[in-house]
Amino acid sequence: MSHPAKASEFLEDSAKSKWHDETLWFVRDKRDTISKSIPEWEQLRELASQIKDNVLANLDQYLIEFEKNAKANNIHLHWAKDAYEHNNIVLSILQQHQCKAIVKSKSILTEECHLNPFLEENGVEVVDTDLGERIVQFLNQPPSHIVLPAIHLKKRDISEIFHEKLQTEKGNEDPTYLTHAARVHLREKFLGAKVAITGVNFGVAETGEFVVCTNEGNADMGVHLADVHIACMGIEKIIPRRKDLGVFLRLLARSATGQPITNYNSHFRSPSPDKEIHIVLLDNGRTEQLGREKFKNSLKCIRCGACMNTCPIYRRSGGYSYGSVVPGPIGSILSPGLDLKKHSSLPFASTLCGSCSDVCPVKINIHEQLYEWRQEITKDQGTNAKSISMKIANGIFAVPFAYKVSGAMMRGALKILPDSITYSGLNTWGKQRDLPETPKATFKEWYKKNRS
Ligand code: SF4
Numbered sequence: 520m521s522h523p524a525k526a527s528e529f530l531e532d533s534a535k536s537k538w539h540d541e542t543l544w545f546v547r548d549k550r551d552t553i554s555k556s557i558p559e560w561e562q563l564r565e566l567a568s569q570i571k572d573n574v575l576a577n578l579d580q581y582l583i584e585f586e587k588n589a590k591a592n593n594i595h596l597h598w599a600k601d602a603y604e605h606n607n608i609v610l611s612i613l614q615q616h617q618c619k620a621i622v623k624s625k626s627i628l629t630e631e632c633h634l635n636p637f638l639e640e641n642g643v644e645v646v647d648t649d650l651g652e653r654i655v656q657f658l659n660q661p662p663s664h665i666v667l668p669a670i671h672l673k674k675r676d677i678s679e680i681f682h683e684k685l686q687t688e689k690g691n692e693d694p695t696y697l698t699h700a701a702r703v704h705l706r707e708k709f710l711g712a713k714v715a716i717t718g719v720n721f722g723v724a725e726t727g728e729f730v731v732c733t734n735e736g737n738a739d740m741g742v743h744l745a746d747v748h749i750a751c752m753g754i755e756k757i758i759p760r761r762k763d764l765g766v767f768l769r770l771l772a773r774s775a776t777g778q779p780i781t782n783y784n785s786h787f788r789s790p791s792p793d794k795e796i797h798i799v800l801l802d803n804g805r806t807e808q809l810g811r812e813k814f815k816n817s818l819k820c821i822r823c824g825a826c827m828n829t830c831p832i833y834r835r836s837g838g839y840s841y842g843s844v845v846p847g848p849i850g851s852i853l854s855p856g857l858d859l860k861k862h863s864s865l866p867f868a869s870t871l872c873g874s875c876s877d878v879c880p881v882k883i884n885i886h887e888q889l890y891e892w893r894q895e896i897t898k899d900q901g902t903n904a905k906s907i908s909m910k911i912a913n914g915i916f917a918v919p920f921a922y923k924v925s926g927a928m929m930r931g932a933l934k935i936l937p938d939s940i941t942y943s944g945l946n947t948w949g950k951q952r953d954l955p956e957t958p959k960a961t962f963k964e965w966y967k968k969n970r971s
Contacts, residue, residue, distance in 0.1 A: 549777025
């Protein structure tokens with residue numbers, strides 16, 4: 520289904536879509552307040568953008584440096600061309616350790632590779648330990664937001680899920696009570712897992728270490744109790760030096776949730792005695808995106824989710840309407856790069872208001888890239904109703920007399936035509952909106968009368 524069709528489904532529950540819109544706006548508002556409390560905010564964004572430009576221009580060298588230093592730290596490093604290779608590498612590590620149950624902290628990359636269903640098909644129990652991710656996992660759903668995976672669910676929904684899965688009291692919606700129940704449930708899973716999987720927020724080329732950011736400490740709990748840590752990392756997550764973290768960590772938490780800092784920023788450099796760390800470095804279309812001059816900037820993304828929280832389309836249509844692992848404005852740039860046919864409606868899921876670009880902590884020109892994708896997509900579509908009407912409009916706008924006459928005709932027609940014609944199936948714009956009342960005078964007439 521295309522984005523508009525799925526968005527229509529979401530909008531059927533108007534109370535829910537209103538609540539979703541307001542909840543995300545609240546997060547956006549927090550981001551605004553906290554970013555304004557830092558006088559150097561814009562310099563930080565500029566610096567982050569330049570560091571990422573440098574990374575993308577020299578990605579091959581930074582990756583080689585990272586590999587060399589990680590190996591020197593006794594980390595096993597694996598390269599995966601695509602999701603298939605990535606998943607098989609992870610599985611082979613689990614098989615070497617005869618591991619049948621793993622705990623996993625939040626990782627969009629493993630969602631991208633559909634790692635959970637792959638491991639489950641191969642007899643491995645996967646437990647997502649981020650609370651929001653565990654909730655959607657109980658429902659067999661993917662996350663609907665990259666930072667707030669269960670943002671589409673209300674307390675009442677979660678209470679019902681926990682009653683069914685964790686036998687909590689029926690109807691008890693108290694967040695503290697529900698969180699305690701989840702904690703008891705997850706602790707048992709942590710204690711039983713030999714292998715823990717995490718994502719990676721930043722890989723430092725200079726030292727070969729990597730940093731994982733969580734608010735719940737679940738990545739640390741999993742990793743410290745397990746014998747083996749598998750870190751799944753996209754190749755674009757490299758930063759050159761450790762001191763660059765000072766820029767990105769300040770931007771990330773503030774942009775994501777309006778917090779001054781993420782609760783746990785854990786550095787992993789080398790394994791403890793008798794333990795193992797593996798990093799699986801994944802390409803999966805990233806080098807191809809790097810080769811697309813107009814879209815390569817999208818690889819600067821640090822997955823803060825701010826562009827989603829601010830986007831009027833995302834807020835009103837929900838994460839699932841995008842049908843892709845990374846939804847919202849940045850997902851609408853990345854997903855067509857992976858499968859243009861499947862995701863061709865996504866670049867149109869935007870008002871092009873530019874709010875996404877304004878909040879992006881690494882200054883990605885998101886709305887401009889969405890516009891570029893639209894041009895790429897429509898270029899190959901040939902003649903259709905929209906292109907014909909645009910050609911007609913172009914002809915009318917180019918000739919003042921034609922513009923004047925057609926304007927007068929349309930204003931007159933709109934007054935007398937019945938709704939069955941004005942709002943017929945051809946007027947898709949009018950499906951959700953009323954046409955404005957026609958003005959009594961044109962701007963030119965008004966100007967002539969009032970300019971003195
Ligand atoms: S594109 Fe920018 S705002 Fe959107 S998730 Fe990525 S870093 Fe955040």
